[in-house]
Amino acid sequence: MRLPLTLHRLWAIVLKEFVQMRRDRITFAMMVGIPLMQLVLFGFAINTDPKRLPTVVFDADHSAFSRSFVASLDNSGYFDILPPPDSVVAAREAMAIGDIQFIVSIPPDFSRAVVRGERPALLLEADASDPSATGNALAALANLNQSALQHDLKGPLVKLNGGSPPFEVRVQRNYNPEGITQYNIVPGLMGTILTMTMIMMTGMAMTRELERGTLENLLAFPVHPLEVMIGKILPYIIVGYIQVTVILTAAHVLFHVPIAGSLPMLLACVLVFLAANLTVGMMFSTIARSQLQAMQMTFFFFLPSMLLSGFMFPFRGMPHWAQVIGEGLPLTHFLRIVRGIMLKGNGWAETWPNVWPLLVFMAVVLTIGFKRYRRTLD
Amino acid sequence: MNHPYAIDVHGLSKSFGNKRAVNHLSLQVAEGEIYGFLGPNGSGKTTSIRMLCGLLTPDEGSGTCLGYDVRRQSGEIKKQAGYMTQRFSFYEDLSIRENLDFVARLYAMPDRKRVVERSMAELGLAHRANQLAGTLSGGWKQRLALAACMLHRPRLLLLDEPTAGVDPKARRDFWDEIHRLAGQGISVLVSTHYMDEAARCHRLAYIAYGDLLAAGTPEELIAQSGLTSFAVQDDDPALAARLRQLPGVEQVVAMGSMYSVSGQDGLLIARGLAGFAGLRFEQVDTGLEQVFIRLMDRVQEAAP
Ligand SMILES: Nc1ncnc2c1ncn2[C@@H]1O[C@H](COP(=O)(O)OP(=O)(O)O)[C@@H](O)[C@H]1O
Ligand SMILES: [Mg+2]
Numbered sequence: 001m002r003l004p005l006t007l008h009r010l011w012a013i014v015l016k017e018f019v020q021m022r023r024d025r026i027t028f029a030m031m032v033g034i035p036l037m038q039l040v041l042f043g044f045a046i047n048t049d050p051k052r053l054p055t056v057v058f059d060a061d062h063s064a065f066s067r068s069f070v071a072s073l074d075n076s077g078y079f080d081i082l083p084p085p086d087s088v089v090a091a092r093e094a095m096a097i098g099d100i101q102f103i104v105s106i107p108p109d110f111s112r113a114v115v116r117g118e119r120p121a122l123l124l125e126a127d128a129s130d131p132s133a134t135g136n137a138l139a140a141l142a143n144l145n146q147s148a149l150q151h152d153l154k155g156p157l158v159k160l161n162g163g164s165p166p167f168e169v170r171v172q173r174n175y176n177p178e179g180i181t182q183y184n185i186v187p188g189l190m191g192t193i194l195t196m197t198m199i200m201m202t203g204m205a206m207t208r209e210l211e212r213g214t215l216e217n218l219l220a221f222p223v224h225p226l227e228v229m230i231g232k233i234l235p236y237i238i239v240g241y242i243q244v245t246v247i248l249t250a251a252h253v254l255f256h257v258p259i260a261g262s263l264p265m266l267l268a269c270v271l272v273f274l275a276a277n278l279t280v281g282m283m284f285s286t287i288a289r290s291q292l293q294a295m296q297m298t299f300f301f302f303l304p305s306m307l308l309s310g311f312m313f314p315f316r317g318m319p320h321w322a323q324v325i326g327e328g329l330p331l332t333h334f335l336r337i338v339r340g341i342m343l344k345g346n347g348w349a350e351t352w353p354n355v356w357p358l359l360v361f362m363a364v365v366l367t368i369g370f371k372r373y374r375r376t377l378d
Numbered sequence: 379m380n381h382p383y384a385i386d387v388h389g390l391s392k393s394f395g396n397k398r399a400v401n402h403l404s405l406q407v408a409e410g411e412i413y414g415f416l417g418p419n420g421s422g423k424t425t426s427i428r429m430l431c432g433l434l435t436p437d438e439g440s441g442t443c444l445g446y447d448v449r450r451q452s453g454e455i456k457k458q459a460g461y462m463t464q465r466f467s468f469y470e471d472l473s474i475r476e477n478l479d480f481v482a483r484l485y486a487m488p489d490r491k492r493v494v495e496r497s498m499a500e501l502g503l504a505h506r507a508n509q510l511a512g513t514l515s516g517g518w519k520q521r522l523a524l525a526a527c528m529l530h531r532p533r534l535l536l537l538d539e540p541t542a543g544v545d546p547k548a549r550r551d552f553w554d555e556i557h558r559l560a561g562q563g564i565s566v567l568v569s570t571h572y573m574d575e576a577a578r579c580h581r582l583a584y585i586a587y588g589d590l591l592a593a594g595t596p597e598e599l600i601a602q603s604g605l606t607s608f609a610v611q612d613d614d615p616a617l618a619a620r621l622r623q624l625p626g627v628e629q630v631v632a633m634g635s636m637y638s639v640s641g642q643d644g645l646l647i648a649r650g651l652a653g654f655a656g657l658r659f660e661q662v663d664t665g666l667e668q669v670f671i672r673l674m675d676r677v678q679e680a681a682p
Binding site for chain 2: 019215216220
C-alpha cells in the first residue's frame with residue numbers, strides 16, 4: 001500500500017481527532033487541570049519560605065557569646081530553638097525521622113577563641129533532604145556570623161568587629177549534598193507533565209481504534225499510515241502548547257520564576273520535545289493491544305524519565321550507567337534546554353547540543369512506529 | 379468493461395494459528411451482479427471478505443478485485459470498493475454527519491457538504507444528522523454504515539451481514555436499493571443468514587467451515603439439491619416425530635398450521651404420507667432453506 005500522502009486525508013484525521021477530543025470532556029479537562037494542579041502542589045512546596053524550623057543547640061561554651069549567637073538564630077525567624085535532647089546522637093536520630101531540621105554544636109572554648117581572634121568554627125548540621133525547606137534558612141545563616149556578636153564585641157574587642165567575621169559556621173548538609181534550587185523544579189515539572197500526558201494521549205489513540213473496533217473501518221479506507229499517525233499527533237501538539245502556556249503563566253504569576261532567555265526559542269524547543277514524546281506514544285500504540293497496555297507502557301517509560309533525567313536527582317550525581325540511559329531520554333535534554341533558557345538565558349549555540357538529540361530520537365521512534373503500524377488485521 | 383469479473387479469486391486460504399478459516403476459496407462475481415454469501419456462523423465469510431479488500435493477507439491463492447491484484451494493489455481496491463463491516467465500526471462519539479463528513483474527506487469527495495447531506499436524505503438519516511452514532515439503535519447504525527460505504531460511489535460493495543438487526547421494512551428498502559445499484563452496474567457481494575435475501579440474489583455461494591460447498595443461481599441450487607418438498611396441513615404437535623420416522627424424509631419443519639416435509643425421494647415420501655388416514659398434503663416448491671440445511675447436515679455427517 002504505497003500511496004502518496006495527501007493533505008485532505010491528513011486533515012480528515014486531524015478534524016476527527018479534534019471532535020473526539022472535544023467530546024471526551026473529562027480527558028480534556030484533565031489535560032489542562034493536571035499541570036495546574038501539579039504546579040500548585042509542587043509550587044506550594046517550593047515557594048513557601050518555611051520559618052521556625054526545629055533546631056537544637058548543644059552549647060558546650062555557655063558564654064555570653066554563644067548565647068548571643070543562639071539569640072540571633074532565634075531572631076532571624078528561621079530557627080525555632082528547642083530544648084536539646086540528652087546527646088548529639090539522640091538529636092541525629094530525631095533528625096533522621098524528621099523531627100529536627102538543624103543541629104548546632106558550639107565548641108567548649110568558643111568565646112575564648114573568638115577573643116583571641118582565632119575565628120573558630122561552629123558546626124551546623126542540616127537535614128537537606130528537602131533543600132527547598134532549608135535553603136532560605138541557610139541563606140539567612142550566611143550573614144549571621146557577621147552580625148551575631150556585633151553588640152558583644154565592644155571596648156578592647158571592637159577591633160574584631162567589622163573586618164572578617166569573628167567566627168565561621170560550617171554547614172554540613174545531610175542527605176542531599178547537591179541542593180536543588182527551587183527554580184529548577186518548574187522547568188522540570190513542565191517536562192514531566194508533558195512527557196506523561198503526551199505519551200499517554202497518543203498511546204491510547206490507536207489502541208482506542210483497536211479496542212472500539214473502528215480500526216477495521218480505518219484500515220479499509222485508502223489512508224496512508226503516515227497520514228493516520230501524523231493526523232493523530234497534530235491535535236495533541238496544540239494540547240501540549242495549552243499545557244505549556246498554563247504552566248509558564250502560573251510559574252510566572254504565582255512563583256515569579258524568571259525567563260532569562262528568549263521565549264520564542266523556548267516555545268520552539270517545546271515543539272520539538274512535544275513531537276518527540278508524541279511519536280513515542282504513537283509507537284507504543286502500535287505495540288499495545290489495549291488502552292490499558294498503552295497506559296502501562298506510558299508508566300514504564302515515564303518512571304526512568306522522572307528518575308534518570310535529572311528531574312529527581314542531580315544528573316551528575318548518578319552512576320555512569322544511569323547517565324547513559326538518561327542521555328537517551330528526551331526529558332533529560334529538555335530539562336537542560338529549559339533550565340538553560342529560563343534560568344541561564346542560554347542562546348541557540350548553547351541550546352542546540354540538546355536539540356539535535358531530540359530530533360534524532362524522534363526520527364528513530366517514528367521509523368519504528370511506522371514499521372510496526374498495522375496495515376492489515378492479520 | 380475490460381474485465382468481465384468484479385471479483386475473480388482462486389484458491390484463497392487463510393488460517394489463524396492451526397485453524398483453517400477459509401480453505402481454497404474460488405469465487406467469480408460478474409459486474410453488476412448481486413452475489414449472496416451464505417453459511418453458518420464461523421464458516422469464514424467475514425475472513426473471505428476481508429481478504430478481498432486487503433484487510434487480511436491470504437496464506438495461499440490469488441486473484442483480482444475490480445481488476446486489481448488482491449495481494450499487491452489493495453490500495454486501489456480500497457479506493458474503488460465499499461466495505462461494510464459486520465460489526466459497526468464507525469465512531470460512536472461522532473455524530474452521523476461527522477462520521478459521513480470524515481469519510482467524504484478521506485475520499486476527497488468534490489462538493490463534500492452536498493454529498494453528505496444528500497446521502498443522509500437518501501437513507502432517511504437527515505433528521506438525526508447531529509445524533510451521536512453511539513446512541514443510535516441497531517437498525518439506524520446499519521443505515522449509517524451503509525450510507526458511509528456507498529458515499530464515494532464505489533464500483534463494488536462488500537457487505538458483511540448488512541441487515542442483521544434491521545426491521546423487515548428497512549430490509550426491503552435496503553434490498554430495493556441494492557438492486558437499483560446493481561442496475562447501474564455496481565457489483566455486490568453480500569453475506570446474509572436470511573433466506574428471503576438469498577432468494578433476491580442473482581447468484582449464491584454456500585460456505586461451511588471454510589469450504590465452498592455449492593455455488594450457483596438459487597434455481598440451480600434448488601435443482602442440484604434434488605429435494606422434493608410437501609406441505610402437510612396439520613398442526614398436531616405429536617405428528618412431527620412420526621413424520622420424521624417416515625422412510626425418505628430428511629427434514630421436517632413446523633410452520634404455523636402446517637409442516638414442511640422434504641427429502642430426496644419424493645415418491646417414497648408421498649407414499650409414506652398417504653399412509654396416514656385423512657392427512658391432507660401437497661407437493662410444493664423446495665425453498666433455499668431446505669437446500670442449505672441439507673448442505674449443513676451433509677457436512678456434519680461427513681465430520682469425524
Ligand atoms: N482474527 C482472528 N483470529 C483468530 N481466529 C479468527 C480470526 N478471525 C476469524 N477467526 C476464526 O475463523 C473462523 C471464521 O470466522 P469468520 O470469517 O468470522 O466467520 P463468519 O463470518 O462466516 O461467521 C472462525 O472459526 C473464527 O473463530
Ligand atoms: Mg462474519
